Amino acid sequence: MGLLDRIGVRSPWILHFDTGSCNGCDLEVWALLTPRYDVERFGGVNRANPKQADILLITGPVTKKCEDRLRNLYEQVPEPKLVMACGNCASTGAPFHNCYNVCQGVDKVIPVDVYVPGCAARPEALIDGLIKALSMWEEKARAAREVKG
Amino acid sequence: MVLLAIAIFIIGPLLVGLSMGLDRRITARLQNRRGPPLLQPFYDIAKLFSKRPLVLGDLQGMFAVFCLAFQAAAFGLFALGGDLVVAFFISSMGAVFLVLGAYSTPSPYSHLGANRELLALLAYEPVLFLVIIAVGVNGSFLAGEVSRDLLGRIPLALLALVPVLVILLEKSPYDIPAAHQELATGPYVEYSGPYLAVLELGRWYQLAFVYGIATLFVWGDSAITDVAFKLILPFALLFAAIVIDNITARLTRRRMVSFMLTAGVGLIAVNLVVSYLTGVI
Ligand code: SF4
Numbered sequence: 001m002g003l004l005d006r007i008g009v010r011s012p013w014i015l016h017f018d019t020g021s022c023n024g025c026d027l028e029v030w031a032l033l034t035p036r037y038d039v040e041r042f043g044g045v046n047r048a049n050p051k052q053a054d055i056l057l058i059t060g061p062v063t064k065k066c067e068d069r070l071r072n073l074y075e076q077v078p079e080p081k082l083v084m085a086c087g088n089c090a091s092t093g094a095p096f097h098n099c100y101n102v103c104q105g106v107d108k109v110i111p112v113d114v115y116v117p118g119c120a121a122r123p124e125a126l127i128d129g130l131i132k133a134l135s136m137w138e139e140k141a142r143a144a145r146e147v148k149g
Numbered sequence: 150m151v152l153l154a155i156a157i158f159i160i161g162p163l164l165v166g167l168s169m170g171l172d173r174r175i176t177a178r179l180q181n182r183r184g185p186p187l188l189q190p191f192y193d194i195a196k197l198f199s200k201r202p203l204v205l206g207d208l209q210g211m212f213a214v215f216c217l218a219f220q221a222a223a224f225g226l227f228a229l230g231g232d233l234v235v236a237f238f239i240s241s242m243g244a245v246f247l248v249l250g251a252y253s254t255p256s257p258y259s260h261l262g263a264n265r266e267l268l269a270l271l272a273y274e275p276v277l278f279l280v281i282i283a284v285g286v287n288g289s290f291l292a293g294e295v296s297r298d299l300l301g302r303i304p305l306a307l308l309a310l311v312p313v314l315v316i317l318l319e320k321s322p323y324d325i326p327a328a329h330q331e332l333a334t335g336p337y338v339e340y341s342g343p344y345l346a347v348l349e350l351g352r353w354y355q356l357a358f359v360y361g362i363a364t365l366f367v368w369g370d371s372a373i374t375d376v377a378f379k380l381i382l383p384f385a386l387l388f389a390a391i392v393i394d395n396i397t398a399r400l401t402r403r404r405m406v407s408f409m410l411t412a413g414v415g416l417i418a419v420n421l422v423v424s425y426l427t428g429v430i
Binding site for chain 1: 182200
């Protein structure tokens with residue numbers, strides 16, 4: 001299993017979900033998937049399907065309407081899984097601090113592994129975050145197996 | 150002989166996996182990207198096997214396993230030099246299990262994908278079947294004993310394999326069932342983890358079978374040239390499919406079926422009629 005986990009790092013399938021961002025961070029996430037930043041170099045592809053995803057790229061401050069949907073998506077992703085909060089909104093909800101209609105960040109709803117700051121988060125920072133998140137993959141995979149066993 | 154068959158049975162799908170990696174790289178280069186490593190499809194399969202299994206009911210997982218078993222049996226029969234028609238029917242059965250697996254879940258995306266997969270079957274199966282018939286009437290239906298002059302006798306049948314491959318590889322203009330933009334991979338949408346990997350392996354075996362039929366068209370004089378020709382031809386077909394993928398947009402499902410049932414079937418029919426009239430068969 002250890003070998004499979006080590007190989008698994010090389011194939012992070014992505015699910016991108018916008019929880020009510022201004023679209024600034026979404027554009028930057030999309031820049032990862034297009035030729036300029038080509039995240040497929042690291043094996044990453046956008047599956048647009050939670051059941052086949054390994055890493056969730058979440059943007060936006062999580063509006064109250066989106067809360068359940070985000071939780072639902074997270075629960076559909078089979079273990080092991082990683083969550084990346086992309087941008088200031090997703091990390092802390094900062095630009096929308098104290099707004100009545102937002103949850104103030106992704107980690108108020110689901111556990112987050114990596115926070116990428118920036119308004120908007122730059123694609124270079126997002127790639128850094130992705131690599132950082134993937135460095136936790138083996139540990140996550142082991143933990144997931146222990147829970148099951 | 151049996152050892153050779155076992156070697157082909159194992160190496161065939163591995164080569165298909167490698168060709169998938171090459172496909173992703175070439176596509177990336179055509180789009181001015183660097184693309185993933187050549188072994189990426191193998192990484193993906195290994196990763197999928199390490200994920201926690203998740204199925205919606207017993208049937209879904211069972212159909213995936215059956216799909217792999219039937220496709221592997223079809224390719225195994227081919228590797229042993231067995232009857233091409235029987236191998237074809239076993240392989241079709243495997244494709245039907247993919248559809249059944251997609252129908253066994255309550256998801257509308259999955260059902261739409263299954264409907265379209267059935268249409269794709271309707272489009273490519275008759276052409277593939279006719280290719281096998283054309284191979285058979287020119288010598289033998291046994292994969293181990295086919296005529297060595299197929300390229301000279303039925304060149305149009307080889308040409309007809311190109312659109313078949315375009316459909317099987319899920320490439321434009323006929324990536325109807327998977328339809329990444331609107332159906333999010335169609336029949337595969339409700340599969341995840343190890344079961345998705347099993348289905349993918351099934352697809353590798355199915356492609357290995359179709360590439361295998363293509364390799365029957367070329368023969369070399371010595372063992373080395375023989376193997377070289379048999380390797381180059383499938384990669385040439387794949388390259389044609391990649392180019393077609395990158396220069397066309399998706400057509401409607403009706404156009405797919407009507408093209409295959411007219412142009413695809415027509416090509417082989419013309420070839421066979423000409424062969425018959427000139428007294429070759
Ligand atoms: S962090 Fe800034 S750019 Fe990103 S979604 Fe929030 S407001 Fe928009």
